[in-house]
Amino acid sequence: MTARSPGDVAVRLHDASIGYDDVPIVARVDLTVRHGEAIAVLGSNGSGKTTLARGLLGLAPVLGGDVEILGAPVGRLRDPGRIGYVPQRHTVSGAVPATVREVVSVGRLARLGLFRRLRAADRVAVGEAVAAVGLADRMEEPIASLSGGQQRRVLVARALAAQPELLIMDEPTAGVDAASQDALAEVLARVSAAGTTLLVVTHETGPLASVLARAVVVDQGRISYDGPLAGAASGSGEHHCGPVADAGRPGYRLDQPTVTARPVRSLGGGR
Numbered sequence: 001m002t003a004r005s006p007g008d009v010a011v012r013l014h015d016a017s018i019g020y021d022d023v024p025i026v027a028r029v030d031l032t033v034r035h036g037e038a039i040a041v042l043g044s045n046g047s048g049k050t051t052l053a054r055g056l057l058g059l060a061p062v063l064g065g066d067v068e069i070l071g072a073p074v075g076r077l078r079d080p081g082r083i084g085y086v087p088q089r090h091t092v093s094g095a096v097p098a099t100v101r102e103v104v105s106v107g108r109l110a111r112l113g114l115f116r117r118l119r120a121a122d123r124v125a126v127g128e129a130v131a132a133v134g135l136a137d138r139m140e141e142p143i144a145s146l147s148g149g150q151q152r153r154v155l156v157a158r159a160l161a162a163q164p165e166l167l168i169m170d171e172p173t174a175g176v177d178a179a180s181q182d183a184l185a186e187v188l189a190r191v192s193a194a195g196t197t198l199l200v201v202t203h204e205t206g207p208l209a210s211v212l213a214r215a216v217v218v219d220q221g222r223i224s225y226d227g228p229l230a231g232a233a234s235g236s237g238e239h240h241c242g243p244v245a246d247a248g249r250p251g252y253r254l255d256q257p258t259v260t261a262r263p264v265r266s267l268g269g270g271r
């Protein structure tokens, strides 16, 4: 068991470049995420958010610098089940004849290791994760019979079921209705309060603003802002790092694909 305390480093990128086919997309980035932090990763389409997330998971190659995750160089973590991941794309394949319960159980098995049987506590965790995304009544249904947004929620449940130390979610609310986004925010608030480190790529900070205190804005593969989420609303290139006086205020929106200036007079910090 690895006992971690808040303040320990969960993710560290030092001069890190991540890309594909030797072409860096994320270039020479420095970022430190402490255990227990809840971070929004913002930025316009194509800025490199998913590449950054995939780099942390070892799914996109680190081309330079250092990337360390839960105390190990990327890809060298002995127990990958400590990291949960909700990929951006996309839904669960309709070709897989699996039920909601089965898909979410796979998330739990990832934590236990393959060929281990689920015990009662694991089944409880699976049930709780599915309930947390509001799909308890669909437990035995084939995934293929669910809508796209519901399938996204199953993927969130799959990640939650493993009760990871670090949860990386790539646009978990994309295509998810407002009520379910609010429900997800509640779930994330709970897992964050329990100590899970959250890294959430999103274009819709509104519902999650009360959970994600810090924001990192990725702009053309570089981090152009790192500070309170509310401050991310005031410009991608500027560092308005006032206190998060109004965490409930949306700072970045799908209908504003770049981080544009928004009135932030009431956000404090600049009294």
Ligand SMILES: Nc1ncnc2c1ncn2[C@@H]1O[C@H](COP(=O)(O)OP(=O)(O)OP(=O)(O)O)[C@@H](O)[C@H]1O
Binding pocket: 020, 025, 043, 044, 045, 046, 047, 048, 049, 050, 051, 052, 088
């Ligand atoms: N597998 C890949 N091979 C080569 N290039 C890629 C690959 N995936 C992404 N890219 C390129 O990397 C750049 C950043 O893509 P990325 O998916 O990281 O952006 P993003 O910030 O997540 O965007 P979005 O908000 O649309 O999800 C884009 O120019 C994209 O074309």
Ligand SMILES: [Mg+2]
Binding pocket: 049, 050, 051, 088, 170
């Ligand atoms: Mg992306």
